[in-house]
Structure formats: C-alpha cells, structure tokens
Amino acid sequence: MDRQTISPFLFPKKLFILLIIIVSSSLTKTNAQGIKGKITDYQGNPIPFVTIYTEGTQYSTTSNEDGDYILKLPQGKHHLFFQSMGYETIQRAFDIGEKFIVQNIQLKEMIVKLKTVKVKAKKEDPAYQIMRKAIGMRKYYQLQVQEYKAKAYTKATFSIDRIPKVYQWMMDKETKKEIKEYLGKPMVLESITEVEFEQPDTYHNHIISTRSTLSDSIPNPVPMVMENFYNERLMDTYLSPLAPTAFSHYKFNYQGFFEENNRFINKIKVTPRHKGEGLFEGYLFVAEDYWNIHSVNLKFSMEAGDFQLIQTFAPVQNNVWMPVTFDIKADISFMGVKASGNYVVSVSDYQLGLNPALDHSIVQAHAPLALSEEKGEKEEKAPEEKELEAKTRRQKEIKELLTKQDMNNRDMRKLKRKMEREAISAERKKGLEIKENEGLNMEVDSLAAKRGDDYWEKNRPVPLSARELESYNLKDSLKSPVTISFNGSEENANSNNSSNEQDTSKPKNFFGKTIKATSNLISGRSFAKGKIVYSGILNDLSYNTVDGWKFQSTLSYNKNSKKGKGYKLLGGVKYAVARNTWMGFGSYNQHYAPFSRGRFSIEGGRDSFDFNEKTGINKDLNTLSTLLLKKNLMKLYQKDYFKITNGIDISNGLRLSNTLEYANRQELINHTNYKLIDWKYDFTRNEPKTIENDQLHFGKNEAYIASATLSYTPRQRYRIKEGAKIMARSDNPTYSLTYRKAFHGKNKNSVGYDYLSGGVHQRKELSFQHELEYQVIGGKFFNQRKMTFADYHHFRNIELPFYFGRAFGNFRLFDYYEQSTADAFLQANAAVYSKRLILKRLPILNKTFMSETLFANYLYTPSMGNYLEVGYALTEIFFIGSVEVATAYKDDRFSGFTLKIGIGLD
Numbered sequence: 001m002d003r004q005t006i007s008p009f010l011f012p013k014k015l016f017i018l019l020i021i022i023v024s025s026s027l028t029k030t031n032a033q034g035i036k037g038k039i040t041d042y043q044g045n046p047i048p049f050v051t052i053y054t055e056g057t058q059y060s061t062t063s064n065e066d067g068d069y070i071l072k073l074p075q076g077k078h079h080l081f082f083q084s085m086g087y088e089t090i091q092r093a094f095d096i097g098e099k100f101i102v103q104n105i106q107l108k109e110m111i112v113k114l115k116t117v118k119v120k121a122k123k124e125d126p127a128y129q130i131m132r133k134a135i136g137m138r139k140y141y142q143l144q145v146q147e148y149k150a151k152a153y154t155k156a157t158f159s160i161d162r163i164p165k166v167y168q169w170m171m172d173k174e175t176k177k178e179i180k181e182y183l184g185k186p187m188v189l190e191s192i193t194e195v196e197f198e199q200p201d202t203y204h205n206h207i208i209s210t211r212s213t214l215s216d217s218i219p220n221p222v223p224m225v226m227e228n229f230y231n232e233r234l235m236d237t238y239l240s241p242l243a244p245t246a247f248s249h250y251k252f253n254y255q256g257f258f259e260e261n262n263r264f265i266n267k268i269k270v271t272p273r274h275k276g277e278g279l280f281e282g283y284l285f286v287a288e289d290y291w292n293i294h295s296v297n298l299k300f301s302m303e304a305g306d307f308q309l310i311q312t313f314a315p316v317q318n319n320v321w322m323p324v325t326f327d328i329k330a331d332i333s334f335m336g337v338k339a340s341g342n343y344v345v346s347v348s349d350y351q352l353g354l355n356p357a358l359d360h361s362i363v364q365a366h367a368p369l370a371l372s373e374e375k376g377e378k379e380e381k382a383p384e385e386k387e388l389e390a391k392t393r394r395q396k397e398i399k400e401l402l403t404k405q406d407m408n409n410r411d412m413r414k415l416k417r418k419m420e421r422e423a424i425s426a427e428r429k430k431g432l433e434i435k436e437n438e439g440l441n442m443e444v445d446s447l448a449a450k451r452g453d454d455y456w457e458k459n460r461p462v463p464l465s466a467r468e469l470e471s472y473n474l475k476d477s478l479k480s481p482v483t484i485s486f487n488g489s490e491e492n493a494n495s496n497n498s499s500n501e502q503d504t505s506k507p508k509n510f511f512g513k514t515i516k517a518t519s520n521l522i523s524g525r526s527f528a529k530g531k532i533v534y535s536g537i538l539n540d541l542s543y544n545t546v547d548g549w550k551f552q553s554t555l556s557y558n559k560n561s562k563k564g565k566g567y568k569l570l571g572g573v574k575y576a577v578a579r580n581t582w583m584g585f586g587s588y589n590q591h592y593a594p595f596s597r598g599r600f601s602i603e604g605g606r607d608s609f610d611f612n613e614k615t616g617i618n619k620d621l622n623t624l625s626t627l628l629l630k631k632n633l634m635k636l637y638q639k640d641y642f643k644i645t646n647g648i649d650i651s652n653g654l655r656l657s658n659t660l661e662y663a664n665r666q667e668l669i670n671h672t673n674y675k676l677i678d679w680k681y682d683f684t685r686n687e688p689k690t691i692e693n694d695q696l697h698f699g700k701n702e703a704y705i706a707s708a709t710l711s712y713t714p715r716q717r718y719r720i721k722e723g724a725k726i727m728a729r730s731d732n733p734t735y736s737l738t739y740r741k742a743f744h745g746k747n748k749n750s751v752g753y754d755y756l757s758g759g760v761h762q763r764k765e766l767s768f769q770h771e772l773e774y775q776v777i778g779g780k781f782f783n784q785r786k787m788t789f790a791d792y793h794h795f796r797n798i799e800l801p802f803y804f805g806r807a808f809g810n811f812r813l814f815d816y817y818e819q820s821t822a823d824a825f826l827q828a829n830a831a832v833y834s835k836r837l838i839l840k841r842l843p844i845l846n847k848t849f850m851s852e853t854l855f856a857n858y859l860y861t862p863s864m865g866n867y868l869e870v871g872y873a874l875t876e877i878f879f880i881g882s883v884e885v886a887t888a889y890k891d892d893r894f895s896g897f898t899l900k901i902g903i904g905l906d
Helices: 015-019 127-136 138-143 165-170 173-182 383-402 409-424 453-459 466-477 510-523 619-628
Strands: 003-005 034-040 051-054 060-062 068-072 076-083 090-096 145-162 187-198 202-212 250-260 263-272 281-287 293-302 305-317 320-334 337-354 439-445 482-484 490-492 525-527 532-534 542-544 548-560 566-576 581-593 598-610 636-651 654-667 700-712 718-721 724-727 734-742 752-767 770-786 802-804 825-834 851-861 865-877 881-890 893-903
Touching (some): 034 090, 051 320, 060 320, 127 250, 127 281, 138 409, 145 173, 145 320, 187 466, 202 453, 305 337, 383 409, 619 802, 851 881, 865 893
Parallel strands (some): 202 439, 802 893
Antiparallel strands (some): 003 439, 076 090, 145 187, 250 263, 263 281, 293 305, 305 320, 320 337, 482 490, 532 548, 542 548, 548 566, 566 581, 581 598, 598 636, 654 700, 700 734, 718 724, 752 770, 770 825, 825 851, 851 865, 881 893
C-alpha cells in the first residue's frame, strides 16, 4: 500500500479547523462478533467513556458519550474488565460465539475507604508518604518499557458556539454559509492509527484512516499518547505531580483507598500551591506497594481555555500498567470565540518489550532478591563482580526504602538518587544529533482519507453517539462539501480534476490584467517554483531625515540541492527620495559544506548605514518616531563597500568566522524635515553625540578591515535536515572571542586600529517557571592611528518610551550613541524570566498567562565610570505586549527613572 510522509501539523484555512486540540490514533480488529451494550449507573444514567478491556489489553475500547459500547472479539472465552473513574471496576467472563452478545452493564459508585492512621503531634497528611514513594519510583516507570507497538482509535468531537461578528465580517460568503450551518452543532474528527514507541522519546504513527465532518483528508496532529505523567513536564509547559520538585508547587491530600484486582489504590487530591500556568489540579490514583499510576483526573488551563484530562491505565502484563484510554474535555474561550469539545483515545493490542537494563523485581514487593550471601569470601573479586555486588546492594536498599513506613523528604531524595543510578544504564545517552524521528514521526496511508462507511462500520471500536451521527448527516446534506488536500489547498469535493480546469471566474480583460500586474509590481511575486523572487517596491520601505522616504526592490535566485548545498544570488536597488539618489547592492552566498555549516559570501554596493549598524534602532521604529514624534534618532553615513565573508564549524560547537572589507565612507546631512505632527522642537542634525568625544568630524575616510570571531558552545546539539546541520537551542554557555584590525594605508584619511573583545552568553532554566539569561562582554581598542565614529563600539539602547522586539541586552536610560566608545569597556546584562515572581502572586494576576522579568544592566567605560540599571517588566500581555519600569545609578548615585512599553515576544 502506498504511503506518503507528511508534516505532523497540517492546518486548513477555515477558522473552525484551528479549534482541533490534539489528535492521534490506530487500527482495530475487524471481527464480525463480540460484545456490545449500554453502561449505566444504578439509577439508569449512562456512563460515558468507560474503559473496557480484556486481560493483557489485547482488545480494548471505551463507551461513547451516551454510554454505548461495542468490542469486537474473536470467538472463544474472554475475561473483560469495565473500569471508570468514580465507579467500582467489575469483571465479567464471556463466551463469544459467531454473533454479537448484547450485554448491558451497571457500575456501582466507588466507595472510598479511609485507612487507620496514627495521630502524631505534628501530623502530616498520609498523601505525602505515598507521593514520596511515587516520586522516588518515577524514573523506573518512565524507563520500564523499552519499546511497544499498539493500536489506537481517536475521536475528537467539538462544537463552535460563538464567533464574534467582526470575524464573520472578514469571511467570504461561502465561509459564512458553512459557519452558519455548523455553528452550535457537533463536528467530528476520527482516526485509526498504528503507534510505535522506542525509548527515550521516539514515536512513529502510521495513520491508516481519517474521517471528519469537516473534510475527508485531514490527518490527525500530535497524539496524546506521547504525554506521560512520569516525565517531569507535559506539553513542555505543565509540571507533573510526580516531578522531583512537585512538593514546592503542589499540595497533596489523602482521600482514601479502594481495592481493585487485589491491589489497593490510593486516591490523592492534587492542589496547586498557587494559581496560574503550568500546574494541574484534581486527583491522582496511585497503587499501594508498587507506587505506579492507576489513573488521573486532572484539570489544567491554557490561553485558549480550560481542559480536563482523564487517563486510565490497565495491566498489559505482570506489573506493567499502560494507558488504555484518554479523555480530554475542553471549554474554549479565546478572543471572543467560544467552543467546547471532547477528545477520546482508545489504545489496544499492546506489544511491548521491557527495558533489559532494569531490575524489574523492584516492583515485585514480595519477591526476594537473589543476593549472594556468601560470607568469608577472601579472594579479590573481578570488577564485573564488584559492580554486580554494588548493584544488588542498591536494589536491596531501594526495597528497604519502599517498605519504610515513615518516609521523609530526605528518604525520598535518597530513593530518587538510587533509582536514577539504577536506571542510568537503561537510559540511552543522547548524542549531539537530534534525529528527525525524535518526538513525533507521522506517516499517512495514501488511502487514509478515501475509506468509506463500510470500512468504518467494521473498524470503529467506539460507536458514534446520536450527536455525532447528526454531524455526519449534516455533512452529507451539504451539496458541495469543502475538501482540504494534503498540501493545504482547497478543492471542490465533487470535482474530478479541478486542478486542470480553467478558472473562468477571474477577469480576463485588459483592466483586470492591469490591476494584477500593478499588484505584482508593488507587492512582489515569485517565479520558477519559488527559485526566483521579486520583492516588490514596498518590501523595505522606511523614512529618515537624511534619505527621506527610502524604497527598496530586490530580485533573487536560489539554487539548493538535496544534499544541503546551494547558492543565492541577490541584487537590489534603493532610492532615497529626499536626496534624489539611487543606491544599490549585490551579493553571492554559497553553502559549500552543509555538515560544517560552511558559508561563503561576496557582497558590495552603496547604501546609507546607521553608525550603530549592528545593534542600532529598528528602522521601522525610527520611521514612526521621526514622523509622529519628530525625533530623528538614527544617524547615517554613506558607504561604498566590498566585503568577503566566510564562516565554518571547525568542530561541532566551535565556529570560526572571517571578514575582509573595503569601505569608502562619507558623512551625510539632513535633506528633509517632513513630519506628520509638528512639535515645537526641531529635528536634530545628523551628527551623533557621545560623552567621550563631542568633536566627531567624520568627513570622508577609507577603511581596510579584517576581522575574525571564534565562538564555542560545549555539547552543542543539532539536527540534520536535507544534509545540512541546523543548531538547536543550547542550555550551555557560548564563549566568543573577536579580533578586528583596520590597516592604516598611505591615504591619510584611512583608519587604523586594533580591537579585541571576548564574552560569554547563556540562557538556562533555573527551576520550573524560572529561567536565567546573562551575558558578559569586555573589549578594548589599541594601536589607534585614526578612528571614526563608524568604528566605535556601540551598545544596544532603548531611548524611546516604546520599543519593538526583544529587550534583553538593551540599556534603558541613556541616548543612542551617548556611551559609544573608542576605549575599553565592560558590559554585563542579566535577566530572570518567571511565570510567578512578584505581581503574578496577586490574586488578580495569578490566573493570567503573563510573565515577569527582573533585569539588571551594567556598563563601565573610562569616560563614564560605573553605570547600573535595574528594572522589572510584566511581559506577554495579550501574548506580545510588555510594560516595564527601570531605575539607573551612576557611580552609586541615582541617575534616572523610566517606564517603557514593548511590542514583541521575549
């Protein structure tokens, strides 16, 4: 059967598709016999999403929202379990013949009993004893299964209850009609998938079939089966109640126990110590003596709304419990859109292999260890025997800790350390390369969206509810349902070959062609399957008092090979309206060593440049400040230049970059005073000011400059994509060293100096909800023959009350260019990013998804002395906004205070 590999995320254009939360899947049996019926409580109320499974979970399913279930089974005797949160699990034996057995089931409400506990002076809730052992065993259960294969069925049922009229006003007529048809009615998305897992985090999903009331070809995105409460984090954001730091963020309360399959199951209430993002709330069920998860019933919140996750485990083989059902309820409320939904996964037919590096007798509380008790053995033992003896001693200590009645936090940490040592050989040491199949690797069968009703009637393990049948009937009633193809384009479902049919709806007259040509001229267009790209004339529009309005238009040609090699030719013209001057540039960039990230470029042309070319003010921000505030902060000079650059990884994480540049530079003056709002003050001259030198005569000068930068990141991880290495974000520090030399030529106007700088930068996680970023940079100029302001070392500044982009490394309270130096400098910046630091502890803000930043910036130059800024920012306001305050101190004296507003993710 043909297959095609796709990206795990494919989103169609329609608004309601964005509300699909998470989906995964797999294959089920096609037997023509089994058991079916309805599951209710003793009052006759249907019980939805009950887990039904056979011993070993070879066959399993779940009831639908109406309590109806169906489980296809081969002929013979089967022992079935019916398990649901809040109800007693029951067991029934059935002899399956050639037809379906109709068997209605009643479940009795669970009676949770309380243990008899000793009353002490400083009584501690019994839940903490249980959680200490569960947390201590977390690493074992995380690595218990080395690999498995399973079959899963996924069904997402949701409805959009409200869409603001402003969104509807933006939709076309066809979309409005579809929205009206579906609004307030259930929509269904189903899938059947084969799932394979291998430690530590590799998942392969082969999607056999997908079906939806929205489209016949939407593959399912991320599978919920990848989320594991034995991991410290879920969905990269949420802290598991079994995490080593859980006691700092959760309170636990013992609710009682019940007996199931000869095991005592403890019910633990989980309560966050503080509200906000990243924490669960609800109930966790833990098996006595074994300390594994029996089931979870937890709530969590995201920006989009509130969610409830119910996860049920079942014994696949002796002492191996695996998740067999997932049930997520969602209440969406996001930017005026209201929706609700339910996401159900039923996993069956587990085929697994235990991790051979672990001692699995650890979970057999009553099984004796096969320890060598020989005494008086005097001969020297081999290293292998010593290692085995140490291991068996550790296993014995682990069992002693697990049976300890009064385990304290110190014992828990001791148990956790021993379990981690026990598991260290079992954990596959991660190499530096991040494989493409790490995480989710999804494959879609070419017939996945084409299987009809007969296939689904035979293979769907969970019957459709009355609401879900209504949704499919609604889809069938539409005359021209929209189909979303695998490449994301929309087609008419009734069209046999719509891609080859001519579109006669578009205007073919001269007027229509003229409009289209004008649009392409202004906004740009790509040709030759994206290899040739024309940017249009509004691609890089900006305004400043030197050039006035500045237009740019570029044309590029890209040639890339599958082995990661390739080149790019780029040419462009610029026009400065106020100066009535044409400028231009051209470049050639080549990727010649994909695995070593070898990149060579030649570039040349004429343009106007900011004196602080690398870290100066954003040109769009300068455009706004010039037109609206009459503040022309950017200072420019003209440069005719030719530059050669080469960069390559000497070894992984160690990179060398070299540049040779010739530049003919000259000063510029203001050519316009145009503004939208005329304030009382005047524009400043195009002459930067610095406290180090107020007589900056730039004039005309030449520069012959060579520079080299060496950077190193220890254990830098990377991905290989199409033969090319792509660096991943690293928690390790990056060290850098730069040397730059300007050669003083025969021309008295040529610059000459040497410059050396070095630094370190790191961003790493401190703890859950806290992250640290810092950098330290120091440098000095020496052997100065001649320098201009373009050669100075400049700093990142935020002079305006507002800014765009990232704030880290920016000084807040001095002007652009003010502290630029031709001498020595030392700079240090630090920031702590937190989900809960100061204001987020307040009741009003602790439920929001905003973040906080505490930052400090230090600078020393001989002309300025010691300068320090400290500040606080509330960030991610409506996802992109921030508000911050900062104070400055100069040589231990208060220097100023500021409030700034930012737009951009930090």
